[in-house]
Amino acid sequence: xxxxxxxxxxxxxxxxxxxxxxxxxxxxxxxxxxxxxxxxxxxxxxxxxxxxxxxxxxxxxxxxxxxxxxxxxxxxxxxxxxxxxxxxxxxxxxxxxxxxxxxxxxxxxxxxxxxxxxxxxxxxxxxxxxxxxxxxxxxxxxxxxxxxxxxxxxxxxxxxxxxxxxxxxxxxxxxxx
Numbered sequence: 001x002x003x004x005x006x007x008x009x010x011x012x013x014x015x016x017x018x019x020x021x022x023x024x025x026x027x028x029x030x031x032x033x034x035x036x037x038x039x040x041x042x043x044x045x046x047x048x049x050x051x052x053x054x055x056x057x058x059x060x061x062x063x064x065x066x067x068x069x070x071x072x073x074x075x076x077x078x079x080x081x082x083x084x085x086x087x088x089x090x091x092x093x094x095x096x097x098x099x100x101x102x103x104x105x106x107x108x109x110x111x112x113x114x115x116x117x118x119x120x121x122x123x124x125x126x127x128x129x130x131x132x133x134x135x136x137x138x139x140x141x142x143x144x145x146x147x148x149x150x151x152x153x154x155x156x157x158x159x160x161x162x163x164x165x166x167x168x169x170x171x172x173x174x175x176x177x
Contacts, residue, residue: 044075082129124159
């Protein structure tokens with residue numbers, strides 16, 4: 001399965017999503033590792049099986065095993081952090097922000113790929129998971145290291161389109177059951 005096979009799963013009512021998948025797969029603002037790592041981290045963050053399989057297949061043609069693992073790690077760690085830090089941000093009692101998280105986050109220090117690629121993937125996953133605190137933190141790290149806004153935006157666009165494609169594929173599967 002590939003991006004083209006995934007596009008075939010998108011019905012006519014969501015043609016824009018299919019077209020966006022195609023154009024983002026050809027995106028040149030990001031290098032291949034950044035782009036396909038973002039696709040893969042986004043797919044794993046959402047977890048819709050046919051989407052994960054299609055994107056895994058495509059990503060495996062360009063990503064090293066280490067990059068594949070790091071993209072999945074970004075989805076995993078952000079799955080935890082986005083919920084935790086979003087909760088702290090939403091709660092009125094600010095006392096919780098003064099208490100150490102006491103959650104293991106070792107992968108953030110050594111993700112196994114370029115740190116800025118991992119930050120980019122974490123930004124896309126944080127957008128999918130709706131954590132403003134994490135979005136600000138990861139976008140800030142990217143900008144501090146000179147990553148241009150166009151690259152951050154490209155990662156956000158990939159996350160948004162993978163999210164939409166995943167929801168469409170899942171809802172169409174629900175109708176088929």
